[in-house]
Amino acid sequence: MLITNGTLVTWEDPNRILSDYALYIEDGVIKTIGPTRALMARYPQAERLDAGGQLVMPGNICAHTHFYGAYARGMAIPGPAPENFPQILERLWWPLDKALDKDTVRLSALVSLVDAVKHGTTTLIDHHASPNFIEGSLDAIADVVDWAGLRAVLCYEVTDRDGEEKMRAGIAENVRFIGENEHPLIAGTFGLHASLTLGDATLESCAEALPADVGVHVHVAEHEADEADSLRRCGRRVVERLDEYGLWGDKTIAAHCVHIDERERQILADTGTWVSHQPRSNMNNAVGAMAFDAMVAQGMKICLGNDGFSNNMWAEWKDAYLLHKVVNRDPRRANGADIARVAAYNNARLAECFFPDTRLGMLVEGAAADIILVDYHPYTPMTEGNLPWHIVFGFEASMVTTTIVDGNILMRDRQLLTLDEPAIAAEALELAPRVWERYQANVAAITHR
């Protein structure tokens, strides 16, 4: 396939913007990049996709999400509104994940994938929980990711909160999926909920079960409660506690890290651990803001996720850009270039850890053809230098018209080609009342405990 008449944003380092360029794609890979006329002469027989002057960019990557949260949309939490994040976990997320069965795990993923294709997010790193459907849950998700045609990294969150048997089943699901997975666009990693729901014996079991060369995907200090719990358990903070089990490293994702201190930051920096930032979620849960600029200055590998919010990653760019300014009352914080470093470059390098033979998030010869077309027409000069500010102030996910993964077109001119959105939404909607009923019953069970 030959994509012609595009303005390429290559996200090479340094970035390049190339007008009236074309890309020739073969076997899921970008084979040649060059001026439109030259490539049209070189590949006269190729199937053409005329970008018509739109931007042609690498697809967006999400470093941390939860497909399983889809049924929370519009759902009422019974009783008085939760006052803090621990209450949100206990009264929203934990009773909801228990309400999911095989069909609703599948549909939660499907609706999230529809959303991802429409918003131009081509790689998703998911963190899954469904305590009443653990074994095979990652296969159920993988099957629909395959169907959608997207790229994903999957794991199951191990936790002690549902007893030892389910904790062991969670470990087994991670190990099984990592070992058995043969989906070419899917990788497995090892999920852990968070220090506050993981006892020492469980962490020991996870460290033993962890396959060689695999890291973990874990929430870290999203709220102060995680740190307080760790200090109570062992007198050390969360990052120091998990360090004892050898869980940090360049294949591990530590999500949030809102309340870690300078020493913990240093451990994550020294071990090359990825730290994913989810500004919309942090604002919604009122947990505070990570020390973004200090982390950048310390050389930490910060990435950008959405924590189950919409797969509109430019919304996360914008909120990261704004959040640190208002929290610190300092308009110099979270510079646009730093946001681009995090969201474009670091996310791509993180994704490549899971697909070691594949170059992602970059338009270069030999890279995966994970590409979006964006109908954005700048009315001021747009250069490599100021692109981050065009994205923050000008880009909307609704401008994504075409989404391509591994050389396959998943959406063309805003028409989804692999997924039937109305049918998927209707099927999810049909099951929603039962999910909400089971959720309500689970909340009532906690309240009357």
Ligand SMILES: [Zn+2]
């Ligand atoms: Zn999360």
